[in-house]
Amino acid sequence: xxxxASVSEETDGGPYALSHLDALESEAVHIFREVAGEFERxxxxxxxxxxxxxxxxxxxxxxxxxxxxxxxxHVDTGHNFxxxxxxxxxxxxxxxxxxxVASVQNYIDRGVLxxxxxxxxxxxxTVPLTEKIQSERFDAVFGGGRRDEEKARAKERVFxxxxxxxxxxxxxxxxxxxxxxxxxxxxxxxxxVFPLSNWTELDVWQYxxxxxxxxxxxxxxxxxxxxxxxxxxxxxxEWGGPKDGEVVEKRLVRYRTVGDMSCTGAVDSDATTLDAxxxxxxxxxLTERGATRADDKLSEAAMEDRKREGYF
Amino acid sequence: MTSTTEPTEPLSVEQLSAxxxxxxxxxGSVDDGKSTxxxxxxxxxxxxxxxQLEAVERVSASRGQDAPDLALLTDGLRAxxxxxxxxxxxxxxxxxxxxxxxxxxTPGHVQYTRNMVTGASTADLAVVLVDARNGVIExxxxxxxxxxxxxxxxxVLAVNxxxxxxxxxxxxxxxxxxxxxxxxELGVPEITAIPISALAGxxxxxxxxxxxxxxxPTVLEHLETVPVSHDLAHCHARLPVQYVIRPQxxxxxxxxxxxxxxxxGTFRVGESVTVLPSGxxxxxxxxxxxxxxxDVVWTPQSVTLLLEDDIDISRGDLIVPSKDAPPTTQDxxxxxxxxxxxxxVVGHRVLLKHGTRTVKAIVKDIPSRLTLDDLSxxxxxxxxxxxxxxxxxxxxxxxxPLDSYADSxxxxxxxxxxxxxxxxxTAGMVGxxxxxxxxxxxxxxxxxxxx
Numbered sequence: 090x091x092x093x094a095s096v097s098e099e100t101d102g103g104p105y106a107l108s109h110l111d112a113l114e115s116e117a118v119h120i121f122r123e124v125a126g127e128f129e130r131x132x133x134x135x136x137x138x139x140x141x142x143x144x145x146x147x148x149x150x151x152x153x154x155x156x157x158x159x160x161x162x163h164v165d166t167g168h169n170f171x172x173x174x175x176x177x178x179x180x181x182x183x184x185x186x187x188x189x190v191a192s193v194q195n196y197i198d199r200g201v202l203x204x205x206x207x208x209x210x211x212x213x214x215t216v217p218l219t220e221k222i223q224s225e226r227f228d229a230v231f232g233g234g235r236r237d238e239e240k241a242r243a244k245e246r247v248f249x250x251x252x253x254x255x256x257x258x259x260x261x262x263x264x265x266x267x268x269x270x271x272x273x274x275x276x277x278x279x280x281x282v283f284p285l286s287n288w289t290e291l292d293v294w295q296y297x298x299x300x301x302x303x304x305x306x307x308x309x310x311x312x313x314x315x316x317x318x319x320x321x322x323x324x325x326x327e328w329g330g331p332k333d334g335e336v337v338e339k340r341l342v343r344y345r346t347v348g349d350m351s352c353t354g355a356v357d358s359d360a361t362t363l364d365a366x367x368x369x370x371x372x373x374x375l376t377e378r379g380a381t382r383a384d385d386k387l388s389e390a391a392m393e394d395r396k397r398e399g400y401f
Numbered sequence: 402m403t404s405t406t407e408p409t410e411p412l413s414v415e416q417l418s419a420x421x422x423x424x425x426x427x428x429g430s431v432d433d434g435k436s437t438x439x440x441x442x443x444x445x446x447x448x449x450x451x452x453q454l455e456a457v458e459r460v461s462a463s464r465g466q467d468a469p470d471l472a473l474l475t476d477g478l479r480a481x482x483x484x485x486x487x488x489x490x491x492x493x494x495x496x497x498x499x500x501x502x503x504x505x506x507t508p509g510h511v512q513y514t515r516n517m518v519t520g521a522s523t524a525d526l527a528v529v530l531v532d533a534r535n536g537v538i539e540x541x542x543x544x545x546x547x548x549x550x551x552x553x554x555x556x557v558l559a560v561n562x563x564x565x566x567x568x569x570x571x572x573x574x575x576x577x578x579x580x581x582x583x584x585x586e587l588g589v590p591e592i593t594a595i596p597i598s599a600l601a602g603x604x605x606x607x608x609x610x611x612x613x614x615x616x617x618p619t620v621l622e623h624l625e626t627v628p629v630s631h632d633l634a635h636c637h638a639r640l641p642v643q644y645v646i647r648p649q650x651x652x653x654x655x656x657x658x659x660x661x662x663x664x665x666g667t668f669r670v671g672e673s674v675t676v677l678p679s680g681x682x683x684x685x686x687x688x689x690x691x692x693x694x695x696d697v698v699w700t701p702q703s704v705t706l707l708l709e710d711d712i713d714i715s716r717g718d719l720i721v722p723s724k725d726a727p728p729t730t731q732d733x734x735x736x737x738x739x740x741x742x743x744x745x746v747v748g749h750r751v752l753l754k755h756g757t758r759t760v761k762a763i764v765k766d767i768p769s770r771l772t773l774d775d776l777s778x779x780x781x782x783x784x785x786x787x788x789x790x791x792x793x794x795x796x797x798x799x800x801x802p803l804d805s806y807a808d809s810x811x812x813x814x815x816x817x818x819x820x821x822x823x824x825x826x827t828a829g830m831v832g833x834x835x836x837x838x839x840x841x842x843x844x845x846x847x848x849x850x851x852x
């Protein structure tokens with residue numbers, strides 16, 4: 090594992106100033122270690138997306154040379170990109186981690202959840218997630234959420250208390266002072282923890298480049314069969330697309346986020362390397378969620394409403 | 402547009418990674434134009450993207466407003482949009498070629514002073530907004546006092562709405578002089594006054610064409626160039642132990658590392674250290690910086706120390722240089738800001754979290770409550786309610802190694818927690834009060850406390 094944290098003459102804050110990536114890394118590691126020190130059963134939400142991959146990388150560094158004292162939890166919508174599932178299983182095996190899976194398909198098969206008419210399964214994740222947290226008695230749940238993603242997330246604390254129904258109440262958040270995170274909670278309650286709170290999309294990509302972290306191939310430009318719906322390029326699949334009148338075509342695209350196939354759009358791109366991806370994001374005039382997520386467009390407060398119910 | 406904010410070519414990963422991070426907080430009264438200033442900083446640094454702006458335009462139009470309401474960018478909660486006010490701290494992110502910024506956007510409402518305390522606790526700089534037509538008002542003095550209390554190293558006075566006073570130098574000079582005198586008396590180490598119009602864009606990102614009498618930096622230029630690192634040579638080195646790393650594997654059978662984020666100063670291999678509160682001593686045998694062995698580390702790096710001797714150390718202990726150990730005490734005197742809705746009362750049993758250690762404690766006395774408007778003290782108020790600032794005396798169940806907040810914002814700070822439901826009650830700063838206060842007022846003279 091490499092670390093680039095040398096004394097830099099380039100920075101303008103004197104010899105002891107940290108670069109912004111070093112400062113963000115140090116803060117995230119501090120958060121991981123606080124949770125390891127104060128909680129009984131923490132778990133890392135792992136989707137195989139870039140944010141959770143960066144979280145895992147940071148956790149590996151935080152506890153080196155020991156292994157990570159947490160297990161992983163994947164909420165499997167049943168509409169995942171095969172490349173991402175393959176990546177997930179490879180990473181879990183490589184680091185000897187324990188993986189829990191909460192399956193949306195399983196809930197649908199049992200008749201507990203109903204498929205939505207639009208085929209989108211993203212909102213259906215909340216019930217399997219919160220029930221898994223309760224049944225496994227997880228008391229701290231790491232999420233890769235960043236405050237730059239969305240304006241409701243901009244209000245999110247690093248340590249976010251959830252009640253026994255996993256609900257978020259934005260009006261009753263604990264003030265977060267200095268680096269003194271308060272993880273106290275009653276039995277049945279848990280704390281959502283966001284080590285990447287202060288990172289932006291560009292920070293995440295720069296860090297991936299600096300650390301040489303491997304990502305699933307769908308993040309880089311590749312030829313893909315897609316069709317257009319609501320201004321986004323969606324991948325054809327068994328989840329219900331394309332419908333009549335939607336035409337499949339082969340395009341050079343990549344993904345900015347990884348989620349449920351039914352609501353995660355690809356963007357036109359010829360960026361096949363990390364440097365090209367970073368240049369593309371730095372020049373983009375769209376946020377990553379605005380460009381690629383259908384579920385946030387459901388209403389002005391879609392994210393806030395889902396977070397209140399227990400979504401991450 | 403200055404060349405520092407508009408890179409003509411994309412920067413390389415190395416260039417982007419080398420930029421430093423500045424954390425700052427904004428404070429201003431309701432109609433001082435804080436949202437407009439924040440909106441302009443975000444907008445002119447190209448941090449507002451098309452889809453966000455479209456959403457703002459859509460909502461503004463549906464409400465019948467003529468122009469996009471930039472406050473909608475920052476008011477993220479349903480209740481905030483409904484009421485048109487900011488009720489909670491939000492964190493914003495933007496960048497220029499020189500620096501990355503984390504902005505704690507704190508509400509200006511009087512009853513949310515605790516939120517300014519929250520935002521200021523991690524800030525290297527605070528921007529205090531003043532309406533040029535109104536000058537320094539009570540709320541301005543409160544903001545200056547909170548910035549001084551929290552020991553924010555740099556304060557910017559942004560005298561806004563200069564367009565509404567004909568860009569007159571005399572108006573700006575009078576406000577700057579009054580504020581600087583007041584803030585200096587409070588102990589604010591560095592004050593920079595800038596005349597601006599957030600609405601018209603004067604001196605926010607681009608230099609104003611209307612105020613050629615002003616020769617200083619724009620707000621953004623100042624944010625880009627203000628130094629962020631502190632003089633570490635004079636800092637007491639402190640490492641609160643967060644977690645003990647013991648792999649117990651064939652490869653690392655005897656590895657025992659003390660992990661934590663350095664709260665202040667530097668640590669070097671070979672240095673003699675003392676572990677508090679036990680007082681045991683050893684030497685630094687090695688330092689791991691996230692998996693890589695190094696000789697020297699400094700704040701705020703997250704590190705792992707290896708010691709020569711196998712001594713009993715666990716989470717909550719503090720590792721310090723043997724030649725520079727703080728005293729340990731069970732009697733804490735501090736200035737606090739009460740942040741919970743339920744009051745803090747003498748006799749309360751609480752938990753105190755300091756560094757990585759949480760101990761039982763009891764509130765022994767509340768000697769005074771501070772009136773931020775005139776810095777006068779109200780003696781023995783008996784209780785502190787939400788947003789009150791006061792002096793407290795606390796007895797802890799175990800000894801704590803405490804620095805004065807004046808020496809260290811990390812190891813001089815603590816929070817009080819309600820042991821029953823885990824609520825964060827109070828933000829605490831150890832040591833003498835922050836400023837030379839006025840003589841204690843007679844209780845009868847205290848004519849109401851409005852926050």
